Amino acid sequence: MDFALTEQQELIRKEVAALARSFSLDYWLEKDKKAEYPWDWVKTFAQAGWLGMIIPEEYGGSGLGVTEASLMLYEICAAGAGTSGASPIHFYVFPPMPVVKHGAEALKQKYLPRIATGEIVMSFGVTEPNAGTDTSRIVTRAEHAGDRFIVNGRKVWNTNAREATHMLLLARTAPREAAKPFGGMTLFFTEFDRSKITVREIEKLGRAAVDSNEIFIDGLEVPVENVVGEVGKGFYHLLDSLNPERILTGIEAVGIGRAALERAVQYAKDRVVFDRPIGQNQAIAHPLALAWAKLEQAELMCLKAAWLFDNGRPCGAEANTAKLLAAEAGFEACDAALQTHGGYGYAKEFYVERLWREIRLYKIAPVSQQMVLNYLSEHVLGLPKSY
Ligand SMILES: Cc1cc2nc3c(=O)[nH]c(=O)nc-3n(C[C@H](O)[C@H](O)[C@H](O)COP(=O)(O)OP(=O)(O)OC[C@H]3O[C@@H](n4cnc5c(N)ncnc54)[C@H](O)[C@@H]3O)c2cc1C
Incomplete structure (x- = not known):
């Protein structure tokens, strides 16, 4: 058993700590007070190449793992950035993971390099007003129509929706009763088309800098090639x-x-x-x-x-x-x-x-x-x- 970090992991800690500590606690206080998204923070991390940490090297990332991403987020938080600083960065780590693991080659080539540079801002659409803890109860529906799916429904607590360019979205493609409760759901990597998605921000206890929202999806078109993995296996x-x-x-x-x-x-x-x-x-x-x-x-x-x-x-x-x-x-x-x-x-x-x-x-x-x-x-x- 070896509890020691590798040289590379030590270096990640040191460099991220230095970068994160270059933003003062007053910076975060101000962002919180003004409920302002920390763009300069995100851009600084993007320029230093940290956003592509888990994206494989062939798609422009560093090809590292959740361990290294954990060290990065630990140092961000230990520097005092809190969830205001961590949330915008962790959206470059866990929402792209199913695309890395299960996405078709064309989907990976199209989106992963743009995630690694920070050009894409992600949100994560799973929770619904009547399906929080029990994900199997989601009712947002994606209907297959030729070369696309048409999505209608509602999500809640969608972090980043005010700023997002894209979303990892879970929707039902078969009724709960027709499949096992966790079957019949499909995962989509979709553009955040604001002509089809309405966003209502939720005021909350903390992390005012990073928005949380209810979103209303009305006829969102998602090309079939934007399905992540297999239809019906999204969960x-x-x-x-x-x-x-x-x-x-x-x-x-x-x-x-x-x-x-x-x-x-x-x-x-x-x-x-x-x-x-x-x-x-x-x-x-x-x-x-x-x-x-x-x-x-x-x-x-x-x-x-x-x-x-x-x-x-x-x-x-x-x-x-x-x-x-x-x-x-x-x-x-x-x-x-x-x-x-x-x-x-x-x-x-x-x-x-x-x-x-x-x-x-x-x-x-x-x-x-x-x-x-x-x-x-x-x-x-x-x-x-x-x-
Ligand atoms: C700031 C914020 C950001 C979020 N960001 C996102 C996001 O980006 N994307 C996204 O999809 N979701 C997001 N969420 C949603 C979050 O994952 C859910 O709020 C969470 O899963 C709980 O669901 P719920 O709020 O509907 O609670 P409910 O399911 O309504 O449960 C209410 C309470 O009852 C308890 N409870 C229910 N059933 C049982 C049981 N059988 N046994 C014991 N206790 C039970 C729960 O633990 C909870 O305490 C976010 C939430 C917040 C507050």
């Missing part, structure tokens, strides 16, 4: 996105926790109350020490899951566990950091409140903690299905 192809998404959001939560912890530790050393630094009180020190330990634990799980995925091994249990532990550990670290700051924890200018708001998301999305526990109960422990 199974999507798993090659969903497991990386769980791993990446897990490691992001670890990074955000670390960023909050770094600030809290400094504050605990500097802030003097009752004539001594507050960090001398175990009631302040212990929650921070415990947060550190839990972040370490969660990080190991994320990297194990990433290694399994990159080595083509089953990783469902580990990817889910990584997200579960990291969301808890990250939230506890941010909460302890906020508490350490006392009243100033509530002030925006001390930066941790944004991280605290943003990290709450990971207990809900991309999959809720309860559904991870359901998955582990059933698939790992062999208990009867509870839903």
